[in-house]
Amino acid sequence: MTMSLTQQIITIAMVVLGTMLTRFLPFIVFPSGKPTPKYVQYLGKVLPSAVIGLLVIYCFKDVSLLSASRGIPEFLGVVVVAFLHYWRKNMLISIAGGTIVYMILVQVVFL
Template sequence: MTISEQIITIGCCVAGTMLSRFLPFLLISSRRPTPKFIIYLGKALPSAIFGMLVIYCLKNVTFTSGTFGIPELASIAVTVLIHLWRRNMMLSMAAGTACYMVLVNLVF
């Protein structure tokens, strides 16, 4: 990516973010009730989006050859288990990442 392409990419992320922040104040009058469909999406979207983002993180993993995605799946399992145990975001992230780094550097 050239520098200007990088700036445009970051600019697109800024624009998408600002759109989501300013849109309610620009479009919706607080006197009129919020459309039911919007309220429904507000409840239904987050899980779907974060599920999508988990897959997005694994987009370059090949499950049919090489390491067969074992380091990724094992480290995700560690992250989940540590999180179920302590419910501490930073700890779970650190444990999962450390596990992954050990696996890709020392084992596979």
């Protein structure tokens, strides 16, 4: 390791600072004491659905369609989760089922 301990601490502190800035900024810019501008209220209402869509896609950012498995295990995993969830409507069953199927696929089927 080329960095001294102090440099390491400063580097980690910068990462903490950056992360906290992204989390606290909206609350600093739009404090709860003042009325939030209408367009921000609108964004607060419509953003969650869009951002959860973004998070779903974010999980597939490292999937390569050119790799050996071509993203098939990921696709099947999502299908299983969606199917289980429409069928049983139980969050834990859907998540456990999808994950187990995916693990079998990547460990046994698509080597």
